[in-house]
Amino acid sequence: MNITHTITNQNGEVIEAISNDEWQKSLEEMEANKKVHRHGWSDNAECKMCGRKMSNAALAKARSVHMTTSGDLVPVNANIGDLSQGFFEVGSECAKRVPKGFATKAGA
Numbered sequence: 001m002n003i004t005h006t007i008t009n010q011n012g013e014v015i016e017a018i019s020n021d022e023w024q025k026s027l028e029e030m031e032a033n034k035k036v037h038r039h040g041w042s043d044n045a046e047c048k049m050c051g052r053k054m055s056n057a058a059l060a061k062a063r064s065v066h067m068t069t070s071g072d073l074v075p076v077n078a079n080i081g082d083l084s085q086g087f088f089e090v091g092s093e094c095a096k097r098v099p100k101g102f103a104t105k106a107g108a
């Protein structure tokens with residue numbers, strides 16, 4: 001997965017970003033993946049990247065990504081003020097696809 005563009009934060013700093021269509025599965029794939037879950041997982045969080053429900057074991061290993069209000073991913077430590085939509089859980093396998101610095105331990 002590649003950096004697709006940059007955004008400029010409130011301090012004029014240039015931040016690397018990955019556009020939504022680069023990091024997230026298509027809506028069709030996400031919808032199909034959301035339907036796949038096992039008994040007991042139906043209320044579990046979905047991976048923001050692929051839409052799959054995470055098992056309890058997967059949740060324990062989940063990572064977080066930092067998303068802008070436009071749906072871009074930015075490094076987890078990026079200071080983007082009001083442009084931040086917050087942090088979202090992704091599965092550990094999906095998290096391996098993002099560049100270094102773009103995922104952190106969930107809840108950290």
Ligand SMILES: [Zn+2]
Nearest residue numbers: 047050091094
């Ligand atoms: Zn995933």
